Amino acid sequence: MVILWYYLLSIVVIGIDQLTKYLVAEHMEIGESIEVISGFLYLTSHRNAGAAFGILQGQMWLFFIVTVIVIIAVIYHLHKYANDSGVTGISLALILGGAIGNFIDRLMFGEVVDFFDVYIFSYNYPIFNIADSALVAGVILLIMKMIRDEWKEKRKKA
Numbered sequence: 450m451v452i453l454w455y456y457l458l459s460i461v462v463i464g465i466d467q468l469t470k471y472l473v474a475e476h477m478e479i480g481e482s483i484e485v486i487s488g489f490l491y492l493t494s495h496r497n498a499g500a501a502f503g504i505l506q507g508q509m510w511l512f513f514i515v516t517v518i519v520i521i522a523v524i525y526h527l528h529k530y531a532n533d534s535g536v537t538g539i540s541l542a543l544i545l546g547g548a549i550g551n552f553i554d555r556l557m558f559g560e561v562v563d564f565f566d567v568y569i570f571s572y573n574y575p576i577f578n579i580a581d582s583a584l585v586a587g588v589i590l591l592i593m594k595m596i597r598d599e600w601k602e603k604r605k606k607a
C-alpha cells in the first residue's frame with residue numbers, strides 16, 4: 450500500500466511547517482526581520498488572518514469550510530489515483546500537508562504565522578510559510594501532470 454508513504458509525506462510537511470512556525474513565533478517579535486540574502490530573502494515574523502495576499506481577513510468560517518472541502522477532495526483523489534501515478538500522489542500529499550498546516554494555525558490562533566519574505570526585483574511578494582509553499586508546489590505539479598497527460602492523449606489520437 451504505497452498510499453501510506455503519501456500520508457507520511459503529508460505528516461512530514463505538517464511537522465516542518467509547524468516546527469518553523471513555532472520557532473518564528475517563539476524567537477521573533479512580530480515585524481522583526483532577519484536578512485538572509487540581502488535584497489532578496491528575509492525572515493520576517495508576520496501574521497495573516499486572511500488567505501493569499503491577505504484577502505478575506507478574519508473570514509475563519511469560510512476558511513474552515515474551504516479547507517475541509519480541500520482535505521476531503523484531496524483524500525478522495527489520493528485513494529483513487531495515487532496508485533496510478535507517483536506525481537499525482539506526491540502533489541496531493543503536498544496539498545494535504547499544506548492545507549492541514551495552515552488549518553492548525555487557524556484553529557489554534559485564528560491567524561496564520563508567515564515568515565518567508567521575498568523580494569522579486571523591487572516587488573515585495575506577500576510573506577508566506579512552508580504550508581503555502583507545499584500548497585503551491587502541489588498545485589503546480591498537479592497542473593503540469595494534467596497538461597502532460599493531455600499531450601499524451603493528443604499524440605495517441607494523432
Ligand SMILES: CCC[C@@H]1OC(=O)[C@@H](C)C[C@H](C)CCCCC(=O)CCC[C@@H](CC)/C=C/C=C(\COC)CC[C@@H](O)[C@@H](O)C[C@H](O)CNC1=O
Binds near residue numbers: 500503512513516563
Ligand atoms: C497558497 C494558498 C494560500 C493558503 O491557502 C490555504 O491555506 C488553503 C488551504 C485554504 C484557503 C482558505 C483557501 C485558499 C484559496 C486559494 C487562494 O488563496 C489562491 C491562491 C493562489 C496562489 C497562486 C499560485 C497564490 C499564492 C499566494 C501565496 C503563497 O505563495 C507561495 C501568498 C501567501 C501569503 O499571502 C500568506 O500570508 C498566506 C497565509 O499563509 C495563509 N495561506 C493560505 O490561505
